[in-house]
Each structure stands twice: as C-alpha cells, then as structure tokens.
Amino acid sequence: MTRLADDCFAADPTPLTVEAALERIRDRLRPMTGTETVALDAALDRVLAEDVVSPLDVPPHDNAAVDGYAVRSVDLPSAGGELPLAGRVAAGHPLSAEPPPGTAVRIFTGAPVPDGFDTVVMQEDCIAGGDRVRLPAGARAGANVRRQGEDVTRGAVTLAAGRRLGPGDLGLAASIGRTALTVRARLRVALASTGDEVTEPGEELRPGAVFDANRHTVKALLARLGCTVTDLGILEDDAGTIARSLSEAADDHDVIMTSGGVSAGEEDHVRAAVAAHGRIDAWRLSVKPGRPVALGVVGGRAFIGLPGNPVAAVVAFVTLARPVLLALSGADVSAPPRYPVTAGFDHAKKPGRREFLRVRLEPGQGSDRAPVAVKAGPDGSGILSALAAADGLIDLAEGSPGLAVGDMAAYLPFNEVMR
Incomplete structure (x- = not known):
C-alpha cells in the first residue's frame, strides 16, 4: 500500500484560490492504489491505469x-x-x-x-x-x-491512462477488440461524522440534537466516484475515541474522511486526533460556503476533514475533496467545465471571496428560450432543501462584484461534479 508523506498537504497562512488548490493537488499527489484487470462490462466508472493502443484501424475497411x-x-x-x-x-x-x-x-x-x-x-x-x-x-x-481508420487509427492511443471510463469509452474499447481493461483498484475510504449533537436517522432525536445528514450525503458522493466506503458511524466528541478510531481506520483504508470537528473550537477534537497520529493542515480557501476544511495524513493515509454544515460539506467536497480523491485514484484532475447562463436574480458579494450559489435552470422568456438560473432556495449553509432543489451552482469568482438580473454567470452543473 502506498503511504503519503506527512507534509504532502502542507499549507501556508495565505488564503488559497480554488485554482491554486487544484494546482497543488495535481503537483503533490500520486495514486495510492494498485491495478487490476477487469472484464469490459465491469469497467464502467473505473479509472484506466494504462494507455489503450489500438491494434487495428476502425473501421477496418471503407x-x-x-x-x-x-x-x-x-x-x-x-x-x-x-x-x-x-x-x-x-x-x-x-x-x-x-x-x-x-x-x-x-x-x-x-x-x-x-x-x-x-x-x-x-x-x-x-x-x-x-x-x-x-x-x-x-x-x-x-x-x-x-473511410478506413477515420474513427481510430492503428497504433493510436485510443483511451489514455487516468480516464474515468464512461459508456462510450467501453464501446470504443470493444470496437478495437478489447474484452478487458487494466484499471486502478477502488479507493478505500473510511467515513465518519463527529459531534455529540449528531444523531443517526431512526433513533430518538434528543433535545439540542440533529439527524446526521452529512454522512449519508457524502457517502453517496463517494459511491458516485467509485470509492469503496466503510461507514464508521458517528464518533462521540471525545479526543481519545476519535484518535483511536482514526488510527485503526488507517490500517486498511487509503483515505479517512470526517464531517465536523475541524474548526479551532474547544469541543472540536478531530484536529488534535489527526495531529496525534500524523499531521493536519488547514487549507484557507476563500470560499462560501465550504469552510473550514482540513487536510492531513494519519498513519500514511490521507485525511480529509469536511465542515459540519451540510451545504458547506457538499461544496467543500466538490471543490477540494473530490480533486484529492481523483488524484489518489489515479484519475485526471482538471477543473470541471462551467457554462454561461443568464442570472435571474440579484446577489451582492463580498470582494475577494469565491461564492457558490445553489440554482436551478428554467427556460427563459426570449425567442430562443435560453436557460435562466434562479435561486433554488435560501443561501444558508445549513439549508439542504435548497441543495436538493438545485440543478447546480453559480460560481462567482473572487473578483466578481456579484450579480444583477440579466448578467451572464458561470454555471457548474451537478452532473459534472457528482458522478
């Protein structure tokens, strides 16, 4: 099993842009998993581990x-x-x-x-x-x-290593006669929530407590990425319990991920637990919602600490955790595409901060019915209903002054980052 250097997530005190964080991830992280050969029909969504070179022209004749x-x-x-x-x-x-x-x-x-x-x-x-x-x-x-070879030329790299394989890729591999592909082993992730106020759905909700939405949301996001997830449940706010659980998880997982407990508060014990068995670094992303986020190493395994607020946890996953997981899986790490849409609402924004707004798309009123982005609900980082109602996020860059109705905005659809 590949082990990470303790300082691979080392941070500096200056705030990072999302682009700078992505560059660090690409530069510093390498695949943690080995390889295996699987049948073509079992390769969907797996990460290709080696280039696939075509032995023939496709089509093989005019x-x-x-x-x-x-x-x-x-x-x-x-x-x-x-x-x-x-x-x-x-x-x-x-x-x-x-x-x-x-x-x-x-x-x-x-x-x-x-x-x-x-x-x-x-x-x-x-x-x-x-x-x-x-x-x-x-x-x-x-x-x-x-024409012969107009689709694929003999000797050409048909599929490049690092690609997450989609249905079209499997068809392309079949077209050159492949029955199996060498892929990266699935990344093994141990997932836990923290906090004495967090309660498992189905149990009695005590005064002052909330049901655990984060773990179930993040588990689904990890499954979409093809990770094998071990659910550690809810860890109580006890430094010894958390430290022991994280240390044990490091024995047979590639990544440990938690939700909550990574701020600097007296009752947030995750930071101390990680530091006791490795190193933890706070990456100061100027992002709303999406803070605080911590990255580190426990027993040579990657640690990702997501925020406790549900929407902040999802945005942090999309902007930071997902690229880390892709890099450790051996997949290409590139910024997902944004698409121009027309804003159907006003939004004032703090300068120097990246903001992600939950929106849904509706047909516009013009003759072309071009899509218009409208708010999916209130902006609060704890309002999951707006996240569930959204089709994606409006991405407002650090230098953006905000939005006015009719402005063009960068739209990040969920189907680009939740698969």
Whole structure:
C-alpha cells in the first residue's frame, strides 16, 4: 500500500484560490492504489491505469454509410446517366473480385466498398431497372463512404491512462477488440461524522440534537466516484475515541474522511486526533460556503476533514475533496467545465471571496428560450432543501462584484461534479 508523506498537504497562512488548490493537488499527489484487470462490462466508472493502443484501424475497411450504389467517381456521368450493375454487396459479405470499370454495385449500409470504388450514391437518388441503374446529375465524388481508420487509427492511443471510463469509452474499447481493461483498484475510504449533537436517522432525536445528514450525503458522493466506503458511524466528541478510531481506520483504508470537528473550537477534537497520529493542515480557501476544511495524513493515509454544515460539506467536497480523491485514484484532475447562463436574480458579494450559489435552470422568456438560473432556495449553509432543489451552482469568482438580473454567470452543473 502506498503511504503519503506527512507534509504532502502542507499549507501556508495565505488564503488559497480554488485554482491554486487544484494546482497543488495535481503537483503533490500520486495514486495510492494498485491495478487490476477487469472484464469490459465491469469497467464502467473505473479509472484506466494504462494507455489503450489500438491494434487495428476502425473501421477496418471503407464501407457504405447509406444504402445505395457504389461507383468509381471517374465513372460518374456529369449530366446523369446509366451504368450496368456488376454485383451486390451486403454488410459482412465482401465481393470476392473487383468489379470491372464503368460499372455500379448495389450496396447496403455497413458493407465493404469494393476495391477501386470510392463513392456511394443514395438509393433514393437513383432509379434501378433490370441490370442497370440510372444515377442523378451532380453526384459528389467520395460521398457516403466511411473511410478506413477515420474513427481510430492503428497504433493510436485510443483511451489514455487516468480516464474515468464512461459508456462510450467501453464501446470504443470493444470496437478495437478489447474484452478487458487494466484499471486502478477502488479507493478505500473510511467515513465518519463527529459531534455529540449528531444523531443517526431512526433513533430518538434528543433535545439540542440533529439527524446526521452529512454522512449519508457524502457517502453517496463517494459511491458516485467509485470509492469503496466503510461507514464508521458517528464518533462521540471525545479526543481519545476519535484518535483511536482514526488510527485503526488507517490500517486498511487509503483515505479517512470526517464531517465536523475541524474548526479551532474547544469541543472540536478531530484536529488534535489527526495531529496525534500524523499531521493536519488547514487549507484557507476563500470560499462560501465550504469552510473550514482540513487536510492531513494519519498513519500514511490521507485525511480529509469536511465542515459540519451540510451545504458547506457538499461544496467543500466538490471543490477540494473530490480533486484529492481523483488524484489518489489515479484519475485526471482538471477543473470541471462551467457554462454561461443568464442570472435571474440579484446577489451582492463580498470582494475577494469565491461564492457558490445553489440554482436551478428554467427556460427563459426570449425567442430562443435560453436557460435562466434562479435561486433554488435560501443561501444558508445549513439549508439542504435548497441543495436538493438545485440543478447546480453559480460560481462567482473572487473578483466578481456579484450579480444583477440579466448578467451572464458561470454555471457548474451537478452532473459534472457528482458522478
């Protein structure tokens, strides 16, 4: 098992931008997991561990893109005219010999284009009769032919190491004959909530207590990333209990993640517990919501301490924890794309701070019905209902003065960061 250096998350006292944090993660972290070979059908969402090089061209031969008639472009009559038919070719059944010059061949979609032929004229544009076919005027040379290797070239890297494999990737791998892929082993994450006020759903809710939403939200986010999660439950606010639990978790996990207990308060014991078995660093991200966040190392394993407020925990996961987990999984770490949308609300913002606003998209009123972002609910970092109602986040950069109705804003859809 790979062990992390205690100082891999070392921080400085100056606030970090989200981009600077991402750069640090890319520069400092390497995969913690080994590799395994899995069947193609079991590789969905796994992280590819090695480049996949194609042993063949795809398609392996020129083939017809439509049903019609294959011809040599030099035989195309410029004003239209007839050619004799010299055969019929269907998908999977190539002709055994090259037809003579000055002839046409009946051909069907996917069928190999006969040697020497380079054009397919759509059947709707032709008139067949007996052993001849009338071709239209102006047929374009080279039309309706899928060229050998136009999709994948033999010897090319078809899929690059570090890619999280989607359905299209599996289809592409199958198209070059692969039945299995070498992927990174799943990252093993131990997850816990902290706080004497936190109660497991289904138990009696004591005065002053709240049900634990964070652990179940984060567990789902980890599952979407393909992690294997061990649920440590709720750890009581006791320094010894927390230290013992984290130390034991480090024996057989790659990452330890907690929610709550990482601020500087007297009752927040997680920081001391991590420091007792390794090192903890507070990354000062100027983000709202999303603080406080702590990163560290326990027994050579990564530690990620998320905030206790539910929405802050999700934003911290999206902006910081997710890139860390991707890097440790061997996946590419890049900023997810933002998309321009029109703001349907006003929002005043503090200068120098990154803000993420929960929004949903609604059709606009213009002729193009371009989407408009509207508030999904109140902005409070404890209001989960607004998070559940949202489609994504408006990302307001540190230098942004805020929003006014009609402004263009950067939109981060949840399907980019919650999968």
